[in-house]
Amino acid sequence: MHYQLEVVMPPTDDVETALKQILALFDENGEENEDHDRRHAFYDYYVIGGRWSANKILAALGEGRLKDFHQMLHDQHITVAGLQWGKPTLQPADQVDKVDMLWRDAFPDAPVSVCPLFDNYKGAWGDVMPLSEAPMGMLCAHVIVAALDYKNEKLEAVYMIQESIWNGVTHVKAAWDGTLGAAIEGCVEKMRNYKPEYAAKRTPQPDWLVVTVDYHS
Numbered sequence: 001m002h003y004q005l006e007v008v009m010p011p012t013d014d015v016e017t018a019l020k021q022i023l024a025l026f027d028e029n030g031e032e033n034e035d036h037d038r039r040h041a042f043y044d045y046y047v048i049g050g051r052w053s054a055n056k057i058l059a060a061l062g063e064g065r066l067k068d069f070h071q072m073l074h075d076q077h078i079t080v081a082g083l084q085w086g087k088p089t090l091q092p093a094d095q096v097d098k099v100d101m102l103w104r105d106a107f108p109d110a111p112v113s114v115c116p117l118f119d120n121y122k123g124a125w126g127d128v129m130p131l132s133e134a135p136m137g138m139l140c141a142h143v144i145v146a147a148l149d150y151k152n153e154k155l156e157a158v159y160m161i162q163e164s165i166w167n168g169v170t171h172v173k174a175a176w177d178g179t180l181g182a183a184i185e186g187c188v189e190k191m192r193n194y195k196p197e198y199a200a201k202r203t204p205q206p207d208w209l210v211v212t213v214d215y216h217s
Contacts, residue, residue, distance in 0.1 A: 001213070001216070001217055002050070002051055002086075002214055002216050003141040003142055003214075003215055003216075003217065004052040004055065004140040004141050004142070004212065004214065005046070005140065005141065005142040005143070005212075005213040005214075005215055006138075006140050006142070006143045006144075006146045006180055006183075006210055006211065006212060006213070007019060007022060007023075007142065007143075007146060007210070007211045007213055008131060008143065008144070008145045008146065008184070008187075008204075008208055008209070008210050008211075009022065009145075009146045009147070009155060009203050009208060009209050009211065010146075010147060010148070010155075010208055010209075011174060011207055011208065011209060012140055012209065015048070015128055015209065015211055016048070017147075018155055019046075019048070019213065020154045021156070021210065022144065022146040022155050022156065022157055023043070023046065023072035023144075023181040023209070023213075025040065025041075025156070025157070026040060026041050026042050026043060027043065027044075028035075028042070028043060028044045028217070029043055029044060033113050035129060042142075042217055043215035043216060043217050044164075044216055044217060045215070045216050046213050046214060046215035046216070047213070047214050048127055048128070048211060048212065048213060049124055049127040049212055049213075050086065050141075050212075050214025051086040051087055051118065051212075051214050052213075052214050053123070053124060053126075053127055053212065054112065054116030054123065054124035054125065054126060054160070054185070055140075055212060056120060056127075056129060056134060056135055056210075056212065057111060057112060057116060057125065057126050058108060058116070058117075059135040059137060059138035059139070060108065060135045061107060065106070065107070065152075068106070069102070069103070069106050069107070072106065073099065073102070073124070075090045076098070076102065078090070078095055078098075079091060079092075079095070079098060080118070084147060085118070087117065087118055087119040087121070088117070088118055088119065089093055089118065089119050089120075089131065090118050090120060091209075093120075096120050099212075100113065100114050100115050102115070102207055103115035105184050107142070109156075111125050111163070112125050113170060127211065127212045128209055128210075128212075129207070130206065130207055130208070130209060130210070131184070131205070131206055131207070131208045131211055132207065132208050133205055134180060134210040135180070136180055136181030136184070137179050137180075138163075138177065138179060138180045139179060140176045140178065140179075140180060141162060141163050141178070141185050142160075142161070142162040142163070142215075143160070143161050143162075143180060143183035143184075144157045144159070144160045145157070145158055145159040145160070145183070145184070145187045145202075145204055146158060147201055147202040148201065150198075158184065158187075158193075158201075158202045159187035159190055161176050161183050162174060162176075163176070163178055180210070184204055187203070187204060188203055188204070191203045207210060
């Protein structure tokens with residue numbers, strides 16, 4: 001199964017290295033030792049964006065407009081391949097130009113001119129963006145807020161929420177509506193319980209980054 005994870009972190013010029021630090025603890029392939037407990041692992045591989053690439057764009061456009069666009073595609077008899085691996089594939093492929101034209105007509109305010117609903121979209125717009133620009137109503141399966149550890153040596157998760165939590169016997173639905181905004185609010189609320197100097201370094205700020213991650217488990 002593939003899941004959408006949004007990782008919120010302090011600004012950095014090397015997102016890939018930062019993600020590697022943050023997610024190392026949760027790697028199912030990691031070596032079992034005092035710093036790595038596989039019981040908390042949740043992925044065997046991940047990529048930035050992946051099948052969730054452009055989801056921030058879609059969330060910003062709104063469910064109503066997207067529903068109308070899907071209806072338009074249906075009315076125009078746009079078809080996709082029966083086998084899907086990631087985003088759907090337009091089939092036959094000669095529909096691509098038509099779909100992109102319909103996209104541009106429907107969403108002239110969108111930041112991309114290629115329809116990001118299908119796998120011919122190869123862009124990465126919004127996969128990494130400032131928290132101040134991210135749509136707070138975006139739904140995702142999992143959110144991690146990361147910050148420097150107490151030694152200021154490496155990034156680590158300081159807050160995490162996901163749609164269901166394994167308690168050792170069953171998966172239990174989390175008390176979370178699945179939105180990025182509610183996850184941020186949960187982190188901010190948690191940090192209020194810590195000393196101000198600790199919380200200040202670990203409370204998400206407008207210039208922090210939000211990174212879309214496609215992980216498999």
